[in-house]
Amino acid sequence: MLGRFITFEGGEGSGKSTQARLLAAQLSRVGISTEITREPGGSPFAEALRAVILDPNMPQHSALSEALLFYSARADHLDNTVRPALNAGQWVICDRFIDSTRVYQGEAGGLPGEIIDVLNHMVVSPTFPDLTFILDIPAELGLGRAHSRRVDKVNPDTEADAYEKRDLAFHWKLREAFREIAAQEPERCVLIDATQEPDAVFAAVWRAVEARLLAPAR
Ligand code: T5A
Numbered sequence: 746m747l748g749r750f751i752t753f754e755g756g757e758g759s760g761k762s763t764q765a766r767l768l769a770a771q772l773s774r775v776g777i778s779t780e781i782t783r784e785p786g787g788s789p790f791a792e793a794l795r796a797v798i799l800d801p802n803m804p805q806h807s808a809l810s811e812a813l814l815f816y817s818a819r820a821d822h823l824d825n826t827v828r829p830a831l832n833a834g835q836w837v838i839c840d841r842f843i844d845s846t847r848v849y850q851g852e853a854g855g856l857p858g859e860i861i862d863v864l865n866h867m868v869v870s871p872t873f874p875d876l877t878f879i880l881d882i883p884a885e886l887g888l889g890r891a892h893s894r895r896v897d898k899v900n901p902d903t904e905a906d907a908y909e910k911r912d913l914a915f916h917w918k919l920r921e922a923f924r925e926i927a928a929q930e931p932e933r934c935v936l937i938d939a940t941q942e943p944d945a946v947f948a949a950v951w952r953a954v955e956a957r958l959l960a961p962a963r
Pocket of ligand 1: 755756757758759760761762763764784785799815840841842843844845846847849850890891893894906908909939940941942943944946
């Protein structure tokens with residue numbers, strides 16, 4: 746039996762990685778084997794591209810050039826990590842996926858949605874997420890968390906990445922675009938108030954997993 750594919754989306758510092766880890770641990774407690782992964786990255790080639798994509802000193806380039814890099818990484822990640830795990834019956838939890846492209850390069854970056862549709866058809870189909878959590882947080886709060894996480898690290902990569910460096914208006918646009926996706930696709934997406942404590946956020950995540958993925962299988 747195929748595993749289930751769950752993605753976490755949202756702005757910078759909204760708690761995606763934290764919630765992805767909590768979900769993997771809880772699924773393993775109930776006996777479900779999981780693969781936890783991320784984008785950009787998640788396979789050796791895609792991780793190499795991640796370093797290029799997030800380099801804050803990269804020369805100016807278009808949203809299309811950027812999107813094609815993401816989809817190059819995504820094709821490799823899907824082929825070498827996501828699909829093999831799903832085919833082996835594991836559940837895959839991915840920190841960011843196609844909604845990030847639609848929001849960052851599309852809505853905020855100006856790339857037409859039709860181009861993203863074509864890329865999804867070429868690269869992603871039929872491996873679309875079964876369930877997507879959109880962690881909703883005011884831009885200032887998320888950026889503040891991302892910043893304090895960086896300075897907390899023992900061996901920090903202190904520089905903000907290319908996206909964290911964008912202005913506040915850009916980050917507010919991201920928030921609105923993520924909320925819009927959640928409103929348009931309620932059968933796939935669950936919008937969660939990410940300003941709550943991590944345990945409260947996770948309680949909402951787990952309720953949705955039980956209701957949408959576990960209960961129907963029983
Ligand atoms: N991107 C990505 C695109 O432009 N297009 C695409 O198609 C894709 C896939 C990735 C960048 O790439 C862009 C978007 C991104 O800018 P990244 O380094 O992976 O860059 O950055 P993010 O995905 O934004 O991840 P972050 O690590 O910044 O944030 P998370 O994962 O949302 O947050 P997390 O869990 O690491 O938490 C951040 C800090 O807050 C604390 C944590 O302990 C941590 O210190 N925290 C909380 N504090 C209080 N309350 C809570 N509920 C908390 N939850 C976590």
